[in-house]
Amino acid sequence: MNLHQPCKVLLVEDDPGDAHLVHQFLRACREPPIEITQAQTLAEARQHLRGHQPDILLLDLSLPDSAGFDTVRAARQAAGGLPIVVLTGHDDTAFALQALEAGAQDYLLKGRFDTDALVRAIRYAIARSRLEQHLAETGDRLRTLIDALPDSVFFKDGEGRWLEANHVALELFKMQKTDYRGKKDSELAAVHGFFRQALLNCQASDEATWRSGCVSLREEIIPSLDGPPRILDLTKVPLFHADGRRKGLVAVGRDITQRKLAEEHQRLAARVFETTGEAIMITDTDARIVAVNPAFTRITGYRKEEVLGENPRILKSGRHNETFHMSMWQTLLISGGWSGEVWNRRKNGEIFPQWQTVSCVKDEFGRVSHYVAVCADLSEIRSAQQTAENLSWRDALTSLANRALFLKQLDQALANAQRENGFASVLLLDLDRFKDINEARGLAVGDALLQAVAERLKRILHSDDLLARLDSDEFAVLLPRLMPSREVAGREALDMVEKLRTALRESLEVNGEIFHLDASIGITQFPESPQETASNVLRQADMAMHKAKAEGGGRVVFFEVEMGVTIKDRYRLEQELRLALAENQLRLYLQPQVDATGRQVGAEALVRWQHPSRGLVPPGVFIPLAETTDLIVAIDRWMLTSVCRLLKKMDADYPPGHIARLLRVSVNISPRHFQKRDFVNEIKRQLAASGVAPSRLVLEITEGLVIGNLSEVVEKITTLTALGIHFSMDDFGTGYSSLAYLKRLPIHELKIDKSFIDDVTTEPNDAVLVETILAVTKHMNLKVVAEGVETQAQADFLNARGKVIHQGYLYGRPQPHETWLAQLLKGDLPQPNVLRGNNSGEIPV
Numbered sequence: 001m002n003l004h005q006p007c008k009v010l011l012v013e014d015d016p017g018d019a020h021l022v023h024q025f026l027r028a029c030r031e032p033p034i035e036i037t038q039a040q041t042l043a044e045a046r047q048h049l050r051g052h053q054p055d056i057l058l059l060d061l062s063l064p065d066s067a068g069f070d071t072v073r074a075a076r077q078a079a080g081g082l083p084i085v086v087l088t089g090h091d092d093t094a095f096a097l098q099a100l101e102a103g104a105q106d107y108l109l110k111g112r113f114d115t116d117a118l119v120r121a122i123r124y125a126i127a128r129s130r131l132e133q134h135l136a137e138t139g140d141r142l143r144t145l146i147d148a149l150p151d152s153v154f155f156k157d158g159e160g161r162w163l164e165a166n167h168v169a170l171e172l173f174k175m176q177k178t179d180y181r182g183k184k185d186s187e188l189a190a191v192h193g194f195f196r197q198a199l200l201n202c203q204a205s206d207e208a209t210w211r212s213g214c215v216s217l218r219e220e221i222i223p224s225l226d227g228p229p230r231i232l233d234l235t236k237v238p239l240f241h242a243d244g245r246r247k248g249l250v251a252v253g254r255d256i257t258q259r260k261l262a263e264e265h266q267r268l269a270a271r272v273f274e275t276t277g278e279a280i281m282i283t284d285t286d287a288r289i290v291a292v293n294p295a296f297t298r299i300t301g302y303r304k305e306e307v308l309g310e311n312p313r314i315l316k317s318g319r320h321n322e323t324f325h326m327s328m329w330q331t332l333l334i335s336g337g338w339s340g341e342v343w344n345r346r347k348n349g350e351i352f353p354q355w356q357t358v359s360c361v362k363d364e365f366g367r368v369s370h371y372v373a374v375c376a377d378l379s380e381i382r383s384a385q386q387t388a389e390n391l392s393w394r395d396a397l398t399s400l401a402n403r404a405l406f407l408k409q410l411d412q413a414l415a416n417a418q419r420e421n422g423f424a425s426v427l428l429l430d431l432d433r434f435k436d437i438n439e440a441r442g443l444a445v446g447d448a449l450l451q452a453v454a455e456r457l458k459r460i461l462h463s464d465d466l467l468a469r470l471d472s473d474e475f476a477v478l479l480p481r482l483m484p485s486r487e488v489a490g491r492e493a494l495d496m497v498e499k500l501r502t503a504l505r506e507s508l509e510v511n512g513e514i515f516h517l518d519a520s521i522g523i524t525q526f527p528e529s530p531q532e533t534a535s536n537v538l539r540q541a542d543m544a545m546h547k548a549k550a551e552g553g554g555r556v557v558f559f560e561v562e563m564g565v566t567i568k569d570r571y572r573l574e575q576e577l578r579l580a581l582a583e584n585q586l587r588l589y590l591q592p593q594v595d596a597t598g599r600q601v602g603a604e605a606l607v608r609w610q611h612p613s614r615g616l617v618p619p620g621v622f623i624p625l626a627e628t629t630d631l632i633v634a635i636d637r638w639m640l641t642s643v644c645r646l647l648k649k650m651d652a653d654y655p656p657g658h659i660a661r662l663l664r665v666s667v668n669i670s671p672r673h674f675q676k677r678d679f680v681n682e683i684k685r686q687l688a689a690s691g692v693a694p695s696r697l698v699l700e701i702t703e704g705l706v707i708g709n710l711s712e713v714v715e716k717i718t719t720l721t722a723l724g725i726h727f728s729m730d731d732f733g734t735g736y737s738s739l740a741y742l743k744r745l746p747i748h749e750l751k752i753d754k755s756f757i758d759d760v761t762t763e764p765n766d767a768v769l770v771e772t773i774l775a776v777t778k779h780m781n782l783k784v785v786a787e788g789v790e791t792q793a794q795a796d797f798l799n800a801r802g803k804v805i806h807q808g809y810l811y812g813r814p815q816p817h818e819t820w821l822a823q824l825l826k827g828d829l830p831q832p833n834v835l836r837g838n839n840s841g842e843i844p845v
Contacts, residue, residue, distance in 0.1 A: 006033045007122065008054040012075070013087065014040040014063055017689055018110055022058060022087070025115040034119075042066040046078045056122050057084045059104070069102040076103030081133060083125035089685070091678075097191060101179070105129060111685055132182055135163060152232065152253040158239075158246035160184045160206055169253070172222055172230060173199070198222045206249055209236040220253070231260045279354075279375040285368055287311055299354075299377045301347030312373070317351045319343040328358070332371075336360045341378070353378040395469040397447055398454035406468035406476050411534040413480040418527050422482025425493040426526065428541035429500065429519040432553035434473035437515070448510045453517065456508070460499045474545075476538070489525045490558065497521055497556055520548035524559035574629070576611070577622055581634050585610050588642040589814040590665070592824075593785060593807045596799045600659075600824065602698070604666040604807060605643050606814045607635060627670060636673040637682070643667050643697070644690035646817055651692065660825065666698040666728060674701060680719050687723070694724035700751065702730050714744055721746050728785065732773065743780070749805075750777055754788025757808075761793045774802040 009026060013019040019038060026034045037054065039045040042065050045057070057079055061071050075084055086099045086107040096107045105125035108118065146153040146166035155163040162180045170176050173188075173195050180188060185203035189196040201220060209216040215237050222230040232253035239247040273280060279296035283289050289307050297303055300315060307314065320342065332338045339357040346352060354375045361370040393405035401409070410426065417424050431453065438446040450473065457467055457475065466478040479496060483489040504517040522544025526537045540559040548555035580586060587610050593602040609617035626632040643665050650660040673679065687694055699720070717727050727747040752773055759766045770786075777784050786798050789808030798804040815823070 006035045007056070007126075008035045008052075009037070009056055009058060009122070010045065010048060010052075010054040011036055011038045011058045012040075012042065012045045012063065013038065013058070013060040015060070015689075017691060018060065018087070021688075022118070025113070025118045028115040029119045034122075040064070042071060042074055042078075045075065049078050049082075054082065056126055057082055058087055058122075059084055060087050061099070069098055072099055072102035072104050081129060083129035085121050085125050091681075093190070101191075111681070111688055128182060135181060149252075152251075152255075154249075154251040154253075156206065156249045156251075158241075158248055160203055160249070162188070163248070172232075172253075174225060194225060195223060205234075206236065206251075209249065210238045210246055213238060213240075219256075228257065228261070230255055231257045276374075277376075279373075279377070281307075281312065281373045281375070283312065283371045283373075285370070287371070290370070296375075299346075299375070300344070306347075315344040317343040317345045319351065332358055332360065344375075353382060398451055398469050400454050400458075400475075401466055401468035403468065403470045406466060406470065406478065407534045407538065409466050409480070410478055410537060413478060414526055414532065414534055414537065416480070417482055418530060420482055422484065423486050423489040423525050423527075424482055425479045425489050426524050426537055426541045427477040427479070427493060427497060427500075428470075428522040428538070428545040429475045429477070430521075430545050430549060431473040431504075432518045432520055432549075434517075438472075441513070445511055445513070449508065449515060452508050452510055453504070456503050456506075457500060460496075460503050465496075476541070486525050490523070493523050493525070494556070497523065501556075518554040520545055520553050521556045522546070522548055522559065523556065573622065574625055574631070577609070577626060577631055580609055580611070581631070581638065585612070586635065586638055587616075588639070588646065588817045590817050590820040591807060591814040592812040592820070593666075593805050594811050595805060596795075596803065598811070600663065601805060602664045602666065603820065604700075605639055605668075607639055608814075627672070630672065632670045633673045633676065636668075636670055639667055640683070640686050642817075644686050644692050646821075647692045647696050648690045650821070660821070663824075664696055664698050664726065666700050668700045668730065671702060674713075674716070680716050683720055683725070684723070694720075695726070698726045698728050698749075700728045700730040701747075703732065710744065714746065718746050721748075728783075742776075747782070749783035749785055751785045751787055754808075757786050757788045757794055757798075758790075761791070761797050767797070770798075771801055774804070778802060 011019060011022055013022065023036060023038075026036055037048060037052070039048055040063075042063050045059075048054075057075060059071065059075050061068055063071060066074055072084065072086060083105045084103060086104045087110055088095070088099065088107055089110045090096075091109055091112075099107050105128050106121045108121055113121075143164065143166070146155075146164065149166060150168065152169035152172050153166045154169055155165070157163055161182050161184050163182075165175075165180065167176075170178075170180075173192065175188070175192065178188070178192070185199040185206075189199040192199065198221065205216070205218060205220065215235065218234055218236070220232050220234050222232060224230055233256045234251055234253040237250045239249060241247045273291075273293050276293065277295055279299045280291075280293040281289060281296055282291040289310050289312065292302075292304050292307055296307075302314070328338050328340070337357070337359045339355070342354055342356050343351055344354050355378055356373055356375045358371060358373045360368045361372055363369045393402060393408075394400065395402045413424050416422075434446070434449075437449065450469070454467070454469065454475070457477075461467055461477065462481075464480060466480070468476045468478075470476050477496070477500070479489075479493060481492075483492060501519065501521070504519055506516075508515045508517065522541045524537060524540040524544060526532060528536075528540070544557045544559040548557040551557070587608040589606040589608050590603040591606060592600045593604060594600050607619060607623075609619075609622055611617050623632070623635075626635055647665060650663075654660040676682075683699075687697075701717075721727060726749070727745075728749045728751055729742075729745070729747050730751045731753045732750045750773065752770060756766045756770055760770050761767070774784060776782075783805065784802065785805045785807055786794075787807050789795055789798070789806040789810045791810065794808075795806055795810060798806065
């Protein structure tokens with residue numbers, strides 16, 4: 001590309017924000033000057049191409065009249081040989097390769113390039129397009145020549161890109177239908193997985209040839225889809241410019257596979273006798289041993305000198321009678337071979353199993369000259385089979401029964417109970433807060449703790465009880481002894497539960513650290529019905545255990561039939577929530593945040609679900625469900641998008657200095673969302689797409705984030721803080737945070753949890769805690785937001801002790817964003833009022 005002539009660019013992009021960024025980047029380029037023409041649809045692009053001929057096409061894949069790779073193919077058809085660079089938001093190597101295969105010269109990720117990267121991509125695409133045109137003109141003449149050669153011929157440029165290859169070479173790599181020209185071996189390896197390593201090896205040997213500066217002779221192995229690998233005797237000639245720069249490389253390869261196979265066969269035939277792992281014994285026709293291999297000595301213990309000239313009977317174990325041996329010889333003489341399992345005796349007297357194959361070796365006249373016995377020692381195999389049998393029924397970490405063995409034993413106990421008209425029990429234990437221990441102390445400590453728990457629980461149980469580990473921290477206990485009634489079985493189960501919980505609560509020392517545990521336990525008695533299965537029984541115990549866990553942990557719950565109905569309702573609600581996200585049933589609400597004078601200084605964004613039949617669903621119903629799945633991430637993203645749109649509208653509709661352009665809006669971020677790899681990039685994309693100033697956004701995080709990888713949390717917050725985003729620590733004082741964590745987190749404000757504000761005027765402990773938080777935040781220059789301010793007395797208490805931002809029903813309930821915005825613009829903030837009851841709690845999302 002000439003740096004002094006203008007470069008004509010046709011930009012096909014319908015998103016104003018993305019188009020504006022590309023315009024900015026290209027205008028910043030001085031060499032060469034760039035002329036930009038924009039089309040917003042594929043149809044507009046086609047019309048422009050009919051009358052003008054730009055130098056390059058910058059193409060978005062999502063257009064109003066076309067989408068995906070069809071856009072690239074359609075643009076390629078309309079643009080002819082014009083170079084195309086795809087602009088995409090997909091950070092996916094496979095996606096990029098598909099774009100290149102569809103006809104693009106290059107691709108760039110939206111939001112990840114600047115002027116230099118964009119201009120570099122344009123230059124490269126134009127240069128590559130011109131190179132391809134030049135190669136096309138000379139390709140036919142070159143192919144006629146090289147296709148006449150019987151050897152594989154490759155031509156590559158100075159950077160290792162394929163220029164030309166003859167038919168033999170393309171057949172070698174099965175690339176007859178591949179657009180290989182202009183691609184490096186590494187690029188071809190990405191799309192030809194079967195030949196990946198061979199192509200990478202070729203690239204490495206090319207590099208070695210260039211570095212040596214002289215002709216190289218070497219052998220390379222190429223795998224084959226329809227036979228054994230091909231072995232090529234390769235001659236590689238490096239080519240250089242006069243100034244020493246690399247010009248290209250020519251490689252000629254002759255297939256020497258058959259020659260190599262013959263040589264290898266001879267070597268293998270010579271060595272197999274010495275190196276095979278099976279014992280080989282050769283006898284003459286009189287059954288005298290004439291040769292044995294080293295494996296024979298290793299397996300039997302006899303040295304070669306001790307057995308030469310002897311009869312194989314020296315290995316006889318005595319476990320086979322004469323009839324067995326006569327039958328073996330008869331089969332050998334009639335069919336020429338025999339195989340089967342035999343028991344032999346080692347030199348030390350040990351009897352062991354062998355799989356023995358005996359064959360007749362005949363001379364050129366068809367007469368038997370020797371007998372060859374190949375014997376495989378089955379001792380290790382039998383041991384491995386026993387080990388595998390144990391592993392298939394045992395948990396690898398604790399050596400307890402696994403799920404398969406537990407269900408098998410439970411199935412037998414169920415059959416016994418149904419046959420004898422008795423009742424037995426299953427207990428399902430889930431260790432409380434074990435996930436926190438795992439994250440805070442590491443997997444090694446977690447595994448050691450599980451082993452210690454398993455050993456302690458085993459000591460409590462009776463010899464006929466069965467303890468199993470079903471999952472990470474989930475243990476199951478089968479009490480198979482039959483009781484005359486369900487009530488008696490229940491009492492026995494409760495008695496065992498108390499023993500188990502007492503054992504868990506006693507201190508457990510792991511790696512010098514003391515742990516005190518408790519468990520959520522579900523109990524079910526069986527049989528419930530004649531049709532009941534072991535899986536049904538375990539599922540019932542699981543339902544009871546999950547209910548115990550939902551009640552706060554450390555509980556014991558018996559299974560009730562109604563639990564199955566609850567599980568079905570929960571599943572139905574989850575499916576409806578997924579549909580709500582797809583059909584835009586969520587609603588954005590806002591609750592005002594005010595200073596000591598009652599002036600609104602911000603707002604918190606909250607979510608509601610406008611169900612088509614249930615009506616307005618409060619967050620306390622669906623948010624806990626969403627937090628157990630990635631639905632909470634989808635809701636977070638919806639909230640971020642909605643808040644950015646609201647802020648954008650406020651910026652567009654009102655002049656600078658207006659209150660609508662001064663307020664910050666807080667958005668809660670779930671730990672599951674924050675921990676996503678693309679979290680930071682997602683926030684950046686949201687801001688870039690909306691054009692909203694980052695300083696308008698406050699991201700609220702919870703204290704639970706500090707458990708685990710604190711450095712990663714700090715890194716993410718620091719990156720976003722550098723953009724201007726503010727961070728708030730939500731529900732401060734209720735989780736795991738400490739001053740040690742707090743001083744490392746680059747946050748801007750703390751939110752005092754509502755549970756402390758409720759009784760701040762009546763409970764001295766809460767008052768002291770709030771005063772302490774206010775003192776800490778003052779020294780750390782942090783803002784403070786108090787949640788759940790419902791009474792004037794609470795507000796007065798806070799105002800008397802510092803600059804506190806208030807949020808609660810005293811100043812306003814959460815409202816639809818349209819209502820909130822209308823009241824904000826009129827200055828119509830609800831007057832403080834005292835509400836009955838503690839009903840201002842929110843599950844923030």
